[in-house]
Amino acid sequence: MKLIVAIIKPYKSDDVREVVSELGVSGMTLTEVKGFGRQKGHTELYRGAEYVIDFLPKVKLEIAVEDDRADQIVEAICKAANTGKIGDGKIFVCSLEQTIRIRTGETGNDAL
Amino acid sequence: MKLIVAIIKPYKSDDVREVVSELGVSGMTLTEVKGFGRQKGHTELYRGAEYVIDFLPKVKLEIAVEDDRADQIVEAICKAANTGKIGDGKIFVCSLEQTIRIRTGETGNDAL
Amino acid sequence: MKLIVAIIKPYKSDDVREVVSELGVSGMTLTEVKGFGRQKGHTELYRGAEYVIDFLPKVKLEIAVEDDRADQIVEAICKAANTGKIGDGKIFVCSLEQTIRIRTGETGNDAL
Amino acid sequence: MKPNSKLITGLVSTALILFPGLALAQDGLNGANTSWILTSTALVLFMTLPGLSLFYAGLVRTKNVLSVLMQCFSIAVVISIVWLLVGYSIAFGPSESAWWGGLGKAFFSGVDAGAMSGDIPETVFAAFQMTFAIITPALIVGAFVERIKFCSMLAFTVLWALLVYFPVANWVWGGGWLGQMGLIDFAGGTVVHLTAGVAALVLALELGKRDGFLTASVVPHNLTMSFTGAAMLWVGWFGFNAGSALAADNAAGMALYVTHTSAAAGALTWMVLDWFKFGKASGLGAITGMVAGLATITPAAGSVGPMGGLLLGLIGGVICYFVTIYMKQRLKIDDSLDVFPVHGIGGLTGTLLAAILVSGGLGVFSGTGMPDGMTVGSQFVVQLIGVVTIGLYTGVLTWVIVKIVSAVMGLRIGADEEQVGLDITEHDEKGYSM
Amino acid sequence: MKPNSKLITGLVSTALILFPGLALAQDGLNGANTSWILTSTALVLFMTLPGLSLFYAGLVRTKNVLSVLMQCFSIAVVISIVWLLVGYSIAFGPSESAWWGGLGKAFFSGVDAGAMSGDIPETVFAAFQMTFAIITPALIVGAFVERIKFCSMLAFTVLWALLVYFPVANWVWGGGWLGQMGLIDFAGGTVVHLTAGVAALVLALELGKRDGFLTASVVPHNLTMSFTGAAMLWVGWFGFNAGSALAADNAAGMALYVTHTSAAAGALTWMVLDWFKFGKASGLGAITGMVAGLATITPAAGSVGPMGGLLLGLIGGVICYFVTIYMKQRLKIDDSLDVFPVHGIGGLTGTLLAAILVSGGLGVFSGTGMPDGMTVGSQFVVQLIGVVTIGLYTGVLTWVIVKIVSAVMGLRIGADEEQVGLDITEHDEKGYSM
Amino acid sequence: MKPNSKLITGLVSTALILFPGLALAQDGLNGANTSWILTSTALVLFMTLPGLSLFYAGLVRTKNVLSVLMQCFSIAVVISIVWLLVGYSIAFGPSESAWWGGLGKAFFSGVDAGAMSGDIPETVFAAFQMTFAIITPALIVGAFVERIKFCSMLAFTVLWALLVYFPVANWVWGGGWLGQMGLIDFAGGTVVHLTAGVAALVLALELGKRDGFLTASVVPHNLTMSFTGAAMLWVGWFGFNAGSALAADNAAGMALYVTHTSAAAGALTWMVLDWFKFGKASGLGAITGMVAGLATITPAAGSVGPMGGLLLGLIGGVICYFVTIYMKQRLKIDDSLDVFPVHGIGGLTGTLLAAILVSGGLGVFSGTGMPDGMTVGSQFVVQLIGVVTIGLYTGVLTWVIVKIVSAVMGLRIGADEEQVGLDITEHDEKGYSM
Numbered sequence A, B, C: 001m002k003l004i005v006a007i008i009k010p011y012k013s014d015d016v017r018e019v020v021s022e023l024g025v026s027g028m029t030l031t032e033v034k035g036f037g038r039q040k041g042h043t044e045l046y047r048g049a050e051y052v053i054d055f056l057p058k059v060k061l062e063i064a065v066e067d068d069r070a071d072q073i074v075e076a077i078c079k080a081a082n083t084g085k086i087g088d089g090k091i092f093v094c095s096l097e098q099t100i101r102i103r104t105g106e107t108g109n110d111a112l
Numbered sequence D, E, F: 001m002k003p004n005s006k007l008i009t010g011l012v013s014t015a016l017i018l019f020p021g022l023a024l025a026q027d028g029l030n031g032a033n034t035s036w037i038l039t040s041t042a043l044v045l046f047m048t049l050p051g052l053s054l055f056y057a058g059l060v061r062t063k064n065v066l067s068v069l070m071q072c073f074s075i076a077v078v079i080s081i082v083w084l085l086v087g088y089s090i091a092f093g094p095s096e097s098a099w100w101g102g103l104g105k106a107f108f109s110g111v112d113a114g115a116m117s118g119d120i121p122e123t124v125f126a127a128f129q130m131t132f133a134i135i136t137p138a139l140i141v142g143a144f145v146e147r148i149k150f151c152s153m154l155a156f157t158v159l160w161a162l163l164v165y166f167p168v169a170n171w172v173w174g175g176g177w178l179g180q181m182g183l184i185d186f187a188g189g190t191v192v193h194l195t196a197g198v199a200a201l202v203l204a205l206e207l208g209k210r211d212g213f214l215t216a217s218v219v220p221h222n223l224t225m226s227f228t229g230a231a232m233l234w235v236g237w238f239g240f241n242a243g244s245a246l247a248a249d250n251a252a253g254m255a256l257y258v259t260h261t262s263a264a265a266g267a268l269t270w271m272v273l274d275w276f277k278f279g280k281a282s283g284l285g286a287i288t289g290m291v292a293g294l295a296t297i298t299p300a301a302g303s304v305g306p307m308g309g310l311l312l313g314l315i316g317g318v319i320c321y322f323v324t325i326y327m328k329q330r331l332k333i334d335d336s337l338d339v340f341p342v343h344g345i346g347g348l349t350g351t352l353l354a355a356i357l358v359s360g361g362l363g364v365f366s367g368t369g370m371p372d373g374m375t376v377g378s379q380f381v382v383q384l385i386g387v388v389t390i391g392l393y394t395g396v397l398t399w400v401i402v403k404i405v406s407a408v409m410g411l412r413i414g415a416d417e418e419q420v421g422l423d424i425t426e427h428d429e430k431g432y433s434m
Ligand SMILES: Nc1ncnc2c1ncn2[C@@H]1O[C@H](COP(=O)(O)OP(=O)(O)O)[C@@H](O)[C@H]1O
Pocket: A007, A034, A035, A036, A037, A038, A039, A040, A056, A058, A085, A086, A087, A088, A089, A090, C026, C027, C028, C029, C030, C062, C063, C064, C065, C101, C102, C103, C112
């Protein structure tokens, strides 16, 4: 199994959830994170002073999938989250050794 | 070493911490996340309109452990976090290449 | 590629960002997490009662890097985040199978 | 009228020695009324800052929270200045015209430390009325949150106050034609709530929907904030309605009591309707019903009795509830925080019903009695004329102002800015950095 | 009593011409007092909405924040309606009985725009008293947060107001037997705080503990919110206590001052005790001590002098502190937000001590002097009778009401719902969606 | 002065029968003024709790939010106690000295339920003044947030009140030498804002900078909280300035109106300046400008007319804006929440300009007219003397107190504690546990 970790723009999370649901992915986990990268952070004002905020709000989606569906899903996420603008984010893919569904104790692909 | 990632119901986090502490795990990291899965989200009302909130509050626990203790710990988590109801969550296990304790520079199992 | 996951004291995150930027790392992702470990949590008062809060605020940095720069970067983080006091945190290193930049579709090291 | 009998003069001075408190009563000052209107002024400002600001700001998304607070705050700021320069004069100036007050009191000329308005200082009257001039455009904010340009919002507000609010206030309260005709509008069912509601509707239509309108991604970010603001509105409304008696007397007392009762009745209505429709009473529903009850009683607070107040709150609550749903679910108009269905419809309902509930012959539901020479029918016609003319006038003028502002400086921010949120794009700030 | 000497009549009319402010004084209206009680009414409503609501809501967990706000808000709503229908009449109606006011003023019959209560409009008196009827059941919320059914809570509240609050208010303030006996309870040590405290205790025992009680997982989710609410309580209490003079006079002034001083003294006490016990002064401790000081001074605010106020705050602070600890740590009763130890014990302490500190012979600690024909001893007996009978009556009646509600509709939500939190399960809403 | 003609006595008693409201006027009580000062007392306490507390607390980082709330709250607590014990007497006691009020009213001796201060109860006057004594040291909090020891902060506050605030209040308002000299300081430009500003500067210099000062890691954690507090300050300031008339009369009305206008003008100024400098109007800038406008008008609120109020707000706004930038960007002084540039400079500016704008000969900008025997020049000299002596006295005394406290118990927490945050290290609590 693979763990797909996608760091995307926050307002794209609904779109991504939809496309991967359509591909049969039944679950995912979302975390609010802050991203630092090529995309420039914004300026904040404070009583006559200016500060540059480097970290931008992003959303991290973690999706565990069967090995053979990983590529297809990565592609779908890529498409749904793409705006063509800097800061669209990254997708990381790791190998997952094991998955267990807590409720039933099922393991492996059955647990997804 | 393994990285055990458990996504559980928020109110179960104390129980899980206790059982793994008893098994000699000395540390873990908790993140508040939102989960999407088979468990249905709740409805929210807004002035005569209803919205379904798909993402439910979950807690993600990350626990790095020695290889040989991973199974035992996964099992303990499974037990402690189980309610038998849909939405109990998942446990993912990845392989960890290296661990370093920042304070001392220790690496590997010593760093856990 | 490697995914470096560093769990550090919150006020160290700027220092770490700086040193890894100097090493040419162009991006990272930050998550606010709560850590449980050897460092004792603090006490909280509530109307004549005392509670021990086990989980302490920490920051998790995730940095994807090319294989050959991983060690150097881990070392730099270690140095920047070190205070010598208990609770400085841990660094975990996992293997990354794939990285994709959403905006361009680039993969592998190019995507970092 | 000066008494010249020596004896009387002597008695009067003796009285002044005996009752030093009376000295102030010279020149017609009523300290008690002054005290209450000073207090009411504070209460009505409190309704906008922070009351309404928090109520509205809690209902938007995190990325726009500060922009809403700033919209309300900066409206208070610019209206206060315009009020001093010309607003007060247009609304309450000395002109003989039935259409505006003229510019005789521009720059508050003549409104010095000695000037009186009835038995309270004119500064107090002017300050009290100013707080109404502030909250009315602030109410409109609910229509355009999360997508309007800050500078356009300010320009719109100033023009709208000049062309809509100040004149209408003159017509009804400043001695203008509607007041002369006998329109009952105790504290602003037409002047405040109807104008704000209609303007909101026009703006909502012109601006178009927010991205994500009617999806779960556009839920209120902080209902505790809205709740806090709503509670402040309730309390502040005592100043709004009971202060409109311009005295600390029985009329003020009754206005306060019926205001409170209508608020409670409106809230109860929404709780019950939500319960029937969805099986649960929602908090946002309850506080929205409260606002509906308050808007409905506002024009009638000087006319109805306790049970009349209850009735108004119930009726206003029900009507506003269904109009809110209809506008959102059917018409799909993004009057984002429901200004028209709650304030516009509430104010309209109360203004019309005042013609009936003012009557002294309704048994336990009796009001203070028909004004001299009026019947329920004739009063209702006056109320209808008031509602229709003010509604139409506001609608047309608002539309013209929106078109002008839109042409000159644009109205809506870009799609990218909308994604990022107004806090960053318009103010370079964030509400929370926790 | 009408003067018929022509001269006098002439003088009087002259006086009215000279002092137009006096015109209002006709028919016995005192505008100054009216102004202050109108203001006090706003202040006391402000104590519940948003004051107490925020104070309490900050102390629960995130998942229940909105439910607490809704409990307080909906209590205000239903009590306001019940007050209009029968509550005011039961408490302050015209009946000759020493046990209740009868139904002569049900539906506010006779309370029209001309009705007076002393020298203020009756509507003002009724509105002011209504805010007390609202806050009392709202105080009880602290006992049942995070686990009560919303509908049962409403049913309990209405029954409790009808059977406990309105009658007890009549006994003490409405001309009933305790008032006749000379019980000193200026602003509600027994009527408000003791009844709320005892009812809270009964409910806490009947409902049982929250899941997680006394563990770190049940810490307050937002102390800044509680702090905000506490500050509002302090300010609003000026209306509560100084408003209870029903006049803007020296009694009101002294009540305000001693109220403030006792609040400060109570807060200081908790800060110092926390410091001794834990080495640090906690913020929640400070604001809780403030509430303890305020509850303690409430019955005595019309009787004690400045230093007496200080003393009351210190004594009330210490007693409430240790009772709070004892109840929670030893008895392990989950009176979740400590209503009984803070309000019940505070109100009781103040009521009893009023018998002593009212005395004019305590040097710098002197009060306004013993009431005619009373000694410290005899007054203390009266106070004791008041505390014991009201305490017992409230306890028994509350228990009966709880049993009835429990039997008819159930009291406590299920364990699963408790895990999820009342915001979702009872209202389909969340406090924060940031 | 007692009238002994039988006729008159008879008339008076008749009057009392006719106008029961007058009965209270006996003994010189003015109920209307009492009502307004009771209200103002509530408003000014509201400025500190929760107003200023929230304003400040929102501007610090999450880890220190509660410590700021506690600093403000505990200052209110200890000053209230000290006020009762000796503070009121030092400031407003009966001593003949031009330097302090003596200890004749220590423990409020003689301030009983019958005591009067002018035509209001002395308790009301004392309570009103107490709220000023509370807010002044609370303003200083802005200088030392996020790094001061809690116990040292309390010790400093008590000493500072005893040695700086109470005496200076006596000099200006308590019959002391500056008041005798004719210093115009209606509501505290020198007594409150200048003393607080100068003390803040001294403390900021002594304490040194916060770790991270002038970096993005030290941004306000919750601007919605600051906004809420700022709005409360605006409303409460009506009590502060209009209450300082000590009457519900024309002076109060004008004070309220010019106060409001100056607040709006100050806010507008900052919005415009931010817009020019950064291209955007910031919310924090707007509310800071509001405070600057309010601080500036404070000494002059009894002297200027409506347009004068506008002018003061504009001028005060501009000056405070540039001093704020200069202090932070150039001098790099960590007066963390800009107490000196906003309050100190604002109060100073208003105090000096009052000498000019009080003049009756400025056309539309005229004030209430020069005091008898004064010219703009001579008045300006008096104002200058007031500002310089109070500024110097405050600076020196504050420095001495800081040195003493520092030597005895230390001033600044350790670097580790600063990292963790004062909420945990000083109070064992967290603001949010959501
Ligand atoms: N090397 C990295 N490791 C972890 N996260 C990264 C890395 N580089 C970028 N990110 C994440 O991806 C987000 C977008 O990256 P950025 O460089 O701004 O734009 P783009 O993805 O278009 O190249 C960042 O905000 C950060 O959260």
